[in-house]
Amino acid sequence: MGVIAGAVVVVLVVVVVWWVVRTYNRLVRLRNQTQASWAQIDVQLKRRHELIPNVVEGARGYAAHERATFEAVTAARGAAVNDGLGVTDRAAAEDALTATLGKLFALGESYPELKADQHFAAVQAELRSAEDKIAYARQFYNSAVQSYHTALESFPGNIVSGFGGGHGRREYFEAAGAPQEAVQVRFA
Template identity: 80%
Template sequence: MGVVVGGIVAVLAIALVWWVVRTYNRLVRLRNQTQASWAQIDVQLKRRHELIPNLVEGARGYAAHERETLEAVVTARGAATDAGLGVVGKAAAEDALTASLGKLIALGEAYPQLKADRHFATLQTELATAEDKIAYARQFYNSAVQSYHTALESFPGNLVSQIGGAHGRREYFEAGAAAQDAPQVRFA
């Protein structure tokens, strides 16, 4: 009888350890997925940032007296490329950049020669593609964060995260009001 009870206790202990390890590994996998998702956003934002100097230079040739608009874009780009920003700070900087880009794209409407410039039109197309990729990456990242938070807050993840040391919550990458009015790219 004592051997049977000892065997049952051993099986339960092994099952408990297996359960804790499996749950912990799931939390690690979800945390890593949020990090990989953020890296994808970063890649797309860098691509967007690389397009901006070319857009500004193209616009500068046609709308040199629109110096304030061009400088606002350059300043916003500089703020958005700050590596020290967290998720919330990065979202705010990108919102400001989006707002200034909207003004730059509007220059194309005000200056027909700029609007007709093929190089500027190509850059606008690339910017629109980059904006779509950023939106997709943002959606994927936020979905990964939601899955991670759900695992952290629900049973058994909440117990295991406390036992194994809190993994910490992640911030959502939310678009502000400026980003919801994304630059409108229109072609002639």
């Protein structure tokens, strides 16, 4: 009987250790996925930041007296390029940059020569493409964060995450003007 009880205890210990290791490794994989998906956002944001001087210079030749708009775009880009920002602050800086870019693109509507300029149109199209890629990367990142948070808060992840390894909550990368509550539609 003692041999069987010892074998059962050994099997239970092995199962518990396997369970803890498997859960811990899942948390590490999910944490790394959030970091990798944030890196994709960062790549797309840097691409966007590199395109902005081109569109500003292209517009400046046609609308030289719109100096305040150019300065606002340049200042917003400078704030957004700061790598030391956290996710929430980075999102706010990117939202401000998006707003100033909207004003810059509105100049294209005010100046037909600028709107017809091939270089300005090409850079504007590239920026739109970058915006689409940022939106996709943001969605992928937020999904990875959600999966990570679910694993952290669910059993057994909530127990195993306390063993160390830097498992903590991540911030979501919120889109500009994201609705805070669902819009209610009513039918008469």
